[in-house]
Amino acid sequence: MSEVYRLATQEDAERLLDVIYEAYVTIRELELQWPAAHADLALIQDNIKLNECYVLELDGKIVATLTLSKDKPIRWNSDLPFVKWFAVDPEYQGRRIGSRLLDWVEETIIRDKLGASALTLATAEKHPWLLAMYERKGYQRIESIDWGNEDGTMHLLRKIVNPALYEAQLRSSQVTT
Incomplete structure (x- = not known):
């Protein structure tokens, strides 16, 4: 089985719309106001154009x-890098596909390419399994906050991907404050 990690192109937009739409069923059922859950093709195309949208391909x-x-x-x-719009085709869920893509982005992109010590993402407390995952x-x-938009409490989460750099940055910021 061939596994390819890469940036999405505009030619991928329709497939990404399908993956995201199918993967975000629970988000819509919970009536969370996440843009990805309600995306149309134009929003997917804008996401590809304006951000770094990564994909994992299996056998093309x-x-x-x-x-x-x-x-x-x-x-x-x-100020840490922020990831969003994480989705796995439901047909492939439960096979660690999402974990492999997330690990690759954390290590190859965030830590190695950007040289960042950590990254962030956000999720809703009322989602039945995302926070625990x-x-x-x-x-x-x-950080936790309720924006008053009926999503309930949202949590900003951080993962340290370069502990030595993170500690050095923490020491440096303590010296300057």
């Missing part, structure tokens, strides 16, 4: 996606 078929946001998430108090993967809650 896109089965998972994850986006590294190019913009600092304006609602959160963090991310915590099992080493993410820690660093």
Whole structure:
């Protein structure tokens, strides 16, 4: 089985729409106001154009996606890279496909390419399994807030991918404050 990690192109937009739409059924059922859960083709195309949208292909078929946001998430108090729009085709869930893509982005893109010490993502407390899943993967809650949009409490989570660099940055910021 051939496994390819790469940036998405505009030619991938229709397949990504299918993957995200099918993977975000629970999000829509919970009536969470996440843009990806309600995306149309134009929004998917904008995401590919404006961010770094990564995909995992198995034997030439896109089965998972994850986006590294190019913009600092304006609602959160963090300068760390922020990932969003994480989705796995339901047909491929339960096979560690999503974990492999997330691990690859954390290590190859965030740590090695960007040289960042950590990354962030956000999820809703009312989702039945996402918060626990991310915590099992080493993410820690660093901020929680209810934006008043009926999503309930949202959690910003951080994962340290380069502990030595993170500690050095922490020491440096303590010296300058």
